[in-house]
Amino acid sequence: MRAYNIRQIIDYLNISEKVQFIHINTNEFIRFERCYPTNQSVFMINSKQIKANQIAELLEGFYPETPIPLDHKDSFTLLIAVLLSAQCTDARVNTITPILFAKADNPYNMIKLSVEEIKTIIRPCGLSPRKSKAIFELSHILINKHAGEVPESFEYLEELPGVGHKTASVVMAQAFGVAAFPVDTHIHRLAYRWKLSNGKNVDQTEKDLKRLFPKETWNKLHLQIIFFGREYCPARSHQPETCPICKDYGRKTLFK
Secondary structure (H helix, E strand, O other): OOOOOHHHHHHHHHOOOOOEEEEEEOOOEEEEEEEOOOOEEEEEEEHHHHHHHHHHHHHHHHOOOOOOOOOOOOHHHHHHHHHHOOOOOHHHHHHHHHHHHHHOOOHHHHOOOOHHHHHHHHHHHOOHHHHHHHHHHHHHHHHHHHOOOOOOOHHHHHOOOOOOHHHHHHHHHHHHOOOOOOOOHHHHHHHHHOOOOOOOOHHHHHHHHHHHOOHHHHHHHHHHHHHHHHHOOOOOOOOOOOOOOHHHHOOHHHHO
């Protein structure tokens, strides 16, 4: 079954004015029957794909520019900032990293600090015992296994302490420009609200979003979704009736 976007449908209709169309809405597809005096043909259009294309157009209109929200100067400082952002706001991370990086902005200097020193500095970011240990240990690994460089590899990144798939995806996308679709709890929530995914888990949501959106858009789109969620579609005190996306594409349960 081929997926058509809205422009393709309009273009097709414009050049087929004498063709009668009958459409039947289903859960996933819109069915079009093309009727002639002597024959009939049927083709299917993926309605979820159409919706995804329209949402992407809206997001591009709201956020044509997507600056990286975590302050950093290279792949190492980005890696540390992303690690610190777990269960912490980007704004708070950006107030703490200058203090940490003034003492150590590379793995060689980071291992000169003790875990306790790192923990004291990053305490406002939360989970400081775990994060400080991870920062100290991953700095050693970068020196011993990767010549002090952050590896440009999902496999090697995910081997580092404190670095899961989401963190690795952010670093690959934002430090190295590799196509990735980092899915955190916020993107997971919005994909479910907009019926782009069934919301079972973040792994499934990532797969669903990657299927719906072109690979060349992933790095920018994940930031656009994050920015939109913060401004218009928060987890709490959300008003779906006025949300620019939910009012047209949100699940019915949002309006109960």
